[in-house]
Amino acid sequence: MKAIVECQEDVAQGVRSFALRPASDSAEFEVAAAGSHVDLFLAQDLVRSYSLYLPAAKGDPYRIAVALDPRSRGGSRHMFAHVKVGDEIDISLPKNHFPLTEDASNTVMVAGGIGVTPLMAMATRLTRLGKPWTLHYAAQARTSAAFINELQELAYASGSSVHFSFGDDPDRQRIDLPKVFACAPLDTHFYCCGPKRMIDAFVAAGEQRPSRFVHVEHFGGVTPTGSDQSFTVRLARSGKVLTVPAGRTILEVVEQAGISVAHACKEGVCAACETRVIDGIPDHRDLVLSKKERGQNQSMMICCSGSVTAELVLDL
Numbered sequence: 385m386k387a388i389v390e391c392q393e394d395v396a397q398g399v400r401s402f403a404l405r406p407a408s409d410s411a412e413f414e415v416a417a418a419g420s421h422v423d424l425f426l427a428q429d430l431v432r433s434y435s436l437y438l439p440a441a442k443g444d445p446y447r448i449a450v451a452l453d454p455r456s457r458g459g460s461r462h463m464f465a466h467v468k469v470g471d472e473i474d475i476s477l478p479k480n481h482f483p484l485t486e487d488a489s490n491t492v493m494v495a496g497g498i499g500v501t502p503l504m505a506m507a508t509r510l511t512r513l514g515k516p517w518t519l520h521y522a523a524q525a526r527t528s529a530a531f532i533n534e535l536q537e538l539a540y541a542s543g544s545s546v547h548f549s550f551g552d553d554p555d556r557q558r559i560d561l562p563k564v565f566a567c568a569p570l571d572t573h574f575y576c577c578g579p580k581r582m583i584d585a586f587v588a589a590g591e592q593r594p595s596r597f598v599h600v601e602h603f604g605g606v607t608p609t610g611s612d613q614s615f616t617v618r619l620a621r622s623g624k625v626l627t628v629p630a631g632r633t634i635l636e637v638v639e640q641a642g643i644s645v646a647h648a649c650k651e652g653v654c655a656a657c658e659t660r661v662i663d664g665i666p667d668h669r670d671l672v673l674s675k676k677e678r679g680q681n682q683s684m685m686i687c688c689s690g691s692v693t694a695e696l697v698l699d700l
């Protein structure tokens with residue numbers, strides 16, 4: 385879809401929000417529930433996924449917030465240096481791999497840095513539904529943490545609680561993840577978005593809870609390193625049989641063979657390249673599929689995952 389940057393605003397040090405509207409006056413964006421993200425096609429081979437920080441009802445703009453990452457591989461640097469109000473950007477339809485269970489009795493969220501964006505959307509949605517929530521929000525510094533005031537207002541409005549943990553606060557209380565899980569009722573749904581270290585600790589702390597109650601979303605992707613060893617992909621629709629050499633990805637090899645496959649982030653986070661597996665066992669390296677989905681062996685992200693078996697048969 386074509387979108388226009390309607391406004392942009394610095395919402396914290398190194399964090400900029402952007403509101404995107406349909407480029408055509410007669411068009412409307414699809415409704416996007418809390419937890420949704422869109423892919424922005426910023427330049428040739430530069431596609432980035434950003435969570436919406438507010439749910440979008442019919443006619444609403446899509447609102448995203450971007451943190452300028454000093455180790456940026458291009459996405460956030462491009463957003464800060466080149467994207468201006470009035471620019472036209474191609475974006476994907478919204479996707480949601482991090483849906484909110486709206487009828488949960490209890491919701492506990494854990495945010496790290498700019499990972500707060502989908503959780504801000506969830507807190508907003510739960511507040512509108514009149515449901516209480518708890519958010520633990522860690523950031524390097526108070527000045528670089530987005531949406532502090534908004535979250536406090538939402539918490540006040542809904543009788544919810546938000547706990548901040550800022551690295552530059554002399555009285556900082558670190559988020560005690562085992563305690564977060566231990567203190568919550570058994571029917572609590574838990575959500576975490578943040579850096580990998582935080583998500584790993586969150587998943588470890590929630591190990592005793594049924595996996596359907598523990599939800600995570602990564603905001604940084606994996607660096608596709610290609611497969612460790614060579615394997616074959618048989619493409620069921622085209623009948624082609626291709627060899628994926630060590631160090632290459634399936635996506636690269638398939639595209640080189642002249643077959644065009646939808647893709648965006650190329651780092652295992654957006655699911656644009658999700659492909660049905662007909663036979664064989666993938667070596668999943670993406671950050672999208674849950675343990676259960678991996679076990680079902682129905683699909684894989686071909687931009688970063690390899691193969692455990694000598695051959696994979698894919699629905700391509």
Ligand code: FES
Nearest residue numbers: 648650655657687
């Ligand atoms: S292109 Fe985004 S997960 Fe593969």
